Amino acid sequence: xxxxxxxxxxxxxxxxxxxxxxxxxxxxxxxxxxxxxxxxxxxxxxxxxxxxxxxxxxxxxxxxxxxxxxxxxxxxxxxxxxxxxxxxxxxxxxxxxxxxxxxxxxxxxxxxxxxxxxxxxxxxxxxxxxxxxxxxxxxxxxxxxxxxxxxxxxxxxxxxxxx
Amino acid sequence: xxxxxxxxxxxxxxxxxxxxxxxxxxxxxxxxxxxxxxxxxxxxxxxxxxxxxxxxxxxxxxxxxxxxxxxxxxxxxxxxxxxxxxxxxxxxxxxxxxxxxxxxxxxxxxxxxxxxxxxxxxxxxxxxxxxxxxxxxxxxxxxxxxxxxxxxxxxxxxxxxxx
DNA sequence: CTCCGATACTTGACATATCAACTATTGACC
DNA sequence: GGTCAATAGTTGATATGTCAAGTATCGGAG
Numbered sequence: 001x002x003x004x005x006x007x008x009x010x011x012x013x014x015x016x017x018x019x020x021x022x023x024x025x026x027x028x029x030x031x032x033x034x035x036x037x038x039x040x041x042x043x044x045x046x047x048x049x050x051x052x053x054x055x056x057x058x059x060x061x062x063x064x065x066x067x068x069x070x071x072x073x074x075x076x077x078x079x080x081x082x083x084x085x086x087x088x089x090x091x092x093x094x095x096x097x098x099x100x101x102x103x104x105x106x107x108x109x110x111x112x113x114x115x116x117x118x119x120x121x122x123x124x125x126x127x128x129x130x131x132x133x134x135x136x137x138x139x140x141x142x143x144x145x146x147x148x149x150x151x152x153x154x155x156x157x158x159x160x161x162x163x
Numbered sequence: 164x165x166x167x168x169x170x171x172x173x174x175x176x177x178x179x180x181x182x183x184x185x186x187x188x189x190x191x192x193x194x195x196x197x198x199x200x201x202x203x204x205x206x207x208x209x210x211x212x213x214x215x216x217x218x219x220x221x222x223x224x225x226x227x228x229x230x231x232x233x234x235x236x237x238x239x240x241x242x243x244x245x246x247x248x249x250x251x252x253x254x255x256x257x258x259x260x261x262x263x264x265x266x267x268x269x270x271x272x273x274x275x276x277x278x279x280x281x282x283x284x285x286x287x288x289x290x291x292x293x294x295x296x297x298x299x300x301x302x303x304x305x306x307x308x309x310x311x312x313x314x315x316x317x318x319x320x321x322x323x324x325x326x
Numbered sequence: 327c328t329c330c331g332a333t334a335c336t337t338g339a340c341a342t343a344t345c346a347a348c349t350a351t352t353g354a355c356c
Numbered sequence: 357g358g359t360c361a362a363t364a365g366t367t368g369a370t371a372t373g374t375c376a377a378g379t380a381t382c383g384g385a386g
Contacts, residue, residue: 331385342373
């Protein structure tokens with residue numbers, strides 16, 4: 001037989017209303033990745049909106065919850081968020097102003113600023129847990145559990161290839 | 164046998180220095196997706212920096228190139244970028260100031276603003292084409308061609324599940 | 327102890343995104 | 357023809373990211 005399906009104009013190509021097919025597998029994967037992440041991020045944004053926090057703020061709070069009593073310093077937070085320090089400083093300013101985070105100079109090394117989740121911050125996170133689970137499930141709604149695992153592994157490979 | 168590997172603390176879990184495993188496949192996929200997109204975006208940002216344009220600007224220019232002589236109106240651009248109009252207006256302000264884009268009121272419907280790529284804009288894009296291909300390839304460096312296609316399909320499913 | 331390079335932020339300036347509110351048109355209904 | 361809701365954009369305010377430049381502190385060499 002000549003062909004089973006070849007490149008019968010992909011789903012993404014239609015979404016973008018492109019007349020031409022993608023230049024390469026790499027290009028389509030790249031565009032698809034950014035676009036899918038935008039969709040997932042948007043869903044998370046909606047999920048968190050009722051609580052008055054943004055997605056990056058939520059990530060910071062969750063990381064601090066994971067850090068426990070010892071807290072984390074600003075640059076450690078930046079590193080885990082794959083982000084530059086300036087943005088973190090300003091986000092922490094806002095989170096501290098709303099009493100979800102507490103900061104203080106480290107005694108050991110006075111250059112460091114250690115950050116902790118406050119009790120109020122913990123209460124806020126606790127309230128989000130239920131809807132957060134729902135948003136997670138929504139992200140893989142179209143996938144079987146096996147496909148979900150497959151996706152996770154492919155994403156791992158993409159990141160390690162770019163490292 | 165008891166188990167082959169179970170959830171032997173995932174790659175992502177280590178990247179994030181998390182002591183606890185992810186709550187669910189959905190959660191890990193969700194986090195992995197956002198994180199991988201950040202990495203890919205960063206690579207694109209570096210690739211485009213020498214040309215003095217950002218990733219969103221590059222996307223707008225490419226969409227306008229694809230639109231050809233008829234151009235596109237602001238909201239059509241917004242729709243293809245999965246983004247709100249306000250951001251587009253301001254980005255177009257900057258692109259027009261740099262002479263890569265031209266805008267004019269539509270004659271048919273004076274509410275619309277039609278946007279076109281200028282000759283200078285085309286020249287700029289032409290110069291980026293080579294490195295753009297390289298960045299695309301880098302994104303799937305860790306993947307075989309078959310895995311690349313697999314990833315594309317899984318991402319399609321995620322988006323259609325969230326639609 | 328002092329100087330000096332490295333480290334850990336912080337601040338300023340600009341590009342992106344988002345929401346809400348406002349202006350200009352359009353098109354449909356009466 | 358006039359009213360009015362819907363459509364297309366723009367503008368203002370806030371949050372996020374990024375780079376470049378500045379401040380405070382640390383740690384080691386002399």
